[in-house]
Amino acid sequence: MHYARAGMGRLVRGQALVAKDGFSARYDLDRVRGVFSRPEHKLAGQSFLGRVLVLDAAKGGVATAWMLHEMTARGIMPAALVLNAVNPIMVQGAALADFTMISGFDLDITAAIPDGALVEVDPGERPCIRVLA
Amino acid sequence: MRAGAFGPLRQWAIEHQIKVGSYLGAADFVPVSQAHIMADTESLGEAGVAWLEGWTRLPPDQRRVRIPTISDPRGTDFAAAARLKQQPWMLEREQRAIAVFEALGVLMTDTCINYQTIMPPVRGEHVAYGDTGVVIYSNSVCGARSNFEGGPSALGAGLTGRTPRYGFHLDAHRRATLLVRVGFSPRELDEWGALGGIVGRLAGDYWQVPAVVGVDRVPTSDEMKHFGAALASYGSVALFHMVGITPEAQRLEDVASPTMHTRDVGEADIRAFQQSYTRDIGAVDVVVFSAPQLSLIEMRQLADLLDGRHATIPLLAVTSPQVKPDADRLGLTARIEAAGGTVLAGMCFYQSYAREVREANGWQRLATNSAKLTNILGGYGYRPVLMSMAVCVETACAGGRIGP
Numbered sequence: 001m002h003y004a005r006a007g008m009g010r011l012v013r014g015q016a017l018v019a020k021d022g023f024s025a026r027y028d029l030d031r032v033r034g035v036f037s038r039p040e041h042k043l044a045g046q047s048f049l050g051r052v053l054v055l056d057a058a059k060g061g062v063a064t065a066w067m068l069h070e071m072t073a074r075g076i077m078p079a080a081l082v083l084n085a086v087n088p089i090m091v092q093g094a095a096l097a098d099f100t101m102i103s104g105f106d107l108d109i110t111a112a113i114p115d116g117a118l119v120e121v122d123p124g125e126r127p128c129i130r131v132l133a
Numbered sequence: 134m135r136a137g138a139f140g141p142l143r144q145w146a147i148e149h150q151i152k153v154g155s156y157l158g159a160a161d162f163v164p165v166s167q168a169h170i171m172a173d174t175e176s177l178g179e180a181g182v183a184w185l186e187g188w189t190r191l192p193p194d195q196r197r198v199r200i201p202t203i204s205d206p207r208g209t210d211f212a213a214a215a216r217l218k219q220q221p222w223m224l225e226r227e228q229r230a231i232a233v234f235e236a237l238g239v240l241m242t243d244t245c246i247n248y249q250t251i252m253p254p255v256r257g258e259h260v261a262y263g264d265t266g267v268v269i270y271s272n273s274v275c276g277a278r279s280n281f282e283g284g285p286s287a288l289g290a291g292l293t294g295r296t297p298r299y300g301f302h303l304d305a306h307r308r309a310t311l312l313v314r315v316g317f318s319p320r321e322l323d324e325w326g327a328l329g330g331i332v333g334r335l336a337g338d339y340w341q342v343p344a345v346v347g348v349d350r351v352p353t354s355d356e357m358k359h360f361g362a363a364l365a366s367y368g369s370v371a372l373f374h375m376v377g378i379t380p381e382a383q384r385l386e387d388v389a390s391p392t393m394h395t396r397d398v399g400e401a402d403i404r405a406f407q408q409s410y411t412r413d414i415g416a417v418d419v420v421v422f423s424a425p426q427l428s429l430i431e432m433r434q435l436a437d438l439l440d441g442r443h444a445t446i447p448l449l450a451v452t453s454p455q456v457k458p459d460a461d462r463l464g465l466t467a468r469i470e471a472a473g474g475t476v477l478a479g480m481c482f483y484q485s486y487a488r489e490v491r492e493a494n495g496w497q498r499l500a501t502n503s504a505k506l507t508n509i510l511g512g513y514g515y516r517p518v519l520m521s522m523a524v525c526v527e528t529a530c531a532g533g534r535i536g537p
Contacts, residue, residue: 065283070178087339
């Protein structure tokens with residue numbers, strides 16, 4: 001179990017999609033097809049639908065603050081976002097979309113969670129991520 | 134406000150701000166004098182526009198912003214939408230969003246260069262700005278205090294007149310975490326953008342504050358604009374210091390922190406950054422000057438470069454609604470368009486359904502002098518090339534072939 005410094009949203013389970021890379025809905029995603037689309041991204045070409053994204057840092061501009069809400073409305077969404085470092089835009093976007101996110105660890109969370117593992121993200125009193133299988 | 138005495142919209146706004154502020158460790162709120170809302174309809178989507186429209190049914194005293202609140206670029210220039218092959222549904226959605234923001238009392242300035250054209254903030258002024266380029270320029274060059282305020286939070290700040298006090302509203306977060314020693318002072322705007330991109334990658338995340346030393350002259354506003362926009366784009370960075378130049382860093386000791394680490398950046402790094410985008414591309418389909426919108430000075434530079442020439446592939450120059458009338462009056466728009474260019478106002482290229490525009494026009498390879506634009510457009514299916522404004526113009530006039 002790895003504890004985060006902050007969290008919001010509700011408890012979710014899903015398969016982890018892990019990379020030591022950043023996250024921005026505008027820069028990195030094809031939000032129509034539900035895949036990472038920026039060629040330089042380590043997850044380029046991979047689907048994010050229903051996955052718990054475990055990534056390094058929030059990147060890019062301010063659009064994600066609206067885009068998480070827009071993606072949620074269409075059901076083209078990851079299950080949760082787990083980041084070493086957030087920026088305010090991710091927090092604002094998650095707040096509007098009622099999306100599950102936790103961030104801030106004492107270790108590099110992208111090195112601690114195996115890609116493809118079944119994980120549980122609990123944003124409650126003590127936000128954390130657990131590897132279930 | 135939390136109890137709903139000022140209506141449900143202000144109640145939503147304060148609850149949203151408390152949720153965000155709690156996550157980010159804000160102890161209280163700080164009053165802000167201005168807000169700036171980014172809300173292009175590609176980002177909003179149908180869901181966002183419909184959500185906003187719901188609030189317009191409230192009486193004016195419950196729905197109108199309390200402080201001067203301005204808008205970031207829209208998703209189109211209605212006068213030129215057909216030339217971009219934008220679809221009617223995009224324009225209809227834009228019109229609905231504009232009607233919403235007007236009903237909320239937002240001044241539709243449609244600009245990401247408000248610090249050059251509307252009202253630059255002053256040192257120490259707390260604001261709630263919502264475009265990364267606007268925030269980093271205002272924080273760094275003007276000495277103002279803002280975090281990245283995405284559309285919902287900027288709207289919240291406009292409605293409540295305050296924002297959670299965290300991040301760059303606090304002295305503690307404004308000290309440098311990274312010292313960058315620059316061995317080469319850029320000359321062209323794309324070089325300033327390349328330097329910003331390099332420093333952004335070195336910085337890594339929002340909470341890092343680079344202090345740059347070694348720049349051999351005071352950069353112009355446009356140079357700071359491109360440097361800051363790229364730094365914010367590549368690094369999600371919201372504040373930099375340029376020692377001896379920006380207002381909070383007259384001396385390195387003014388901003389240095391004990392844990393600050395040092396990196397060197399030279400001309401070879403800037404050339405490698407540029408070449409990383411040009412590799413294996415011999416020609417382009419379109420040239421775009423945007424992100425940030427062009428100042429009047431950039432418009433004149435472009436008109437001068439195009440005089441007596443003719444662009445034989447599409448060449449788009451995107452400026453603000455405040456610059457455009459001056460560009461018209463001074464003959465710059467006519468000179469650019471006489472040479473085959475298209476001048477667009479009030480929009481930004483990447484905020485204007487860039488993927489659909491690419492598909493409709495058959496564009497893939499795109500030349501620009503904006504490092505910020507090169508960073509964004511890869512995800513939209515473009516192959517961006519970063520070159521100087523002069524080389525971009527040469528390329529446009531050579532049928533897209535990158536010479537020599």
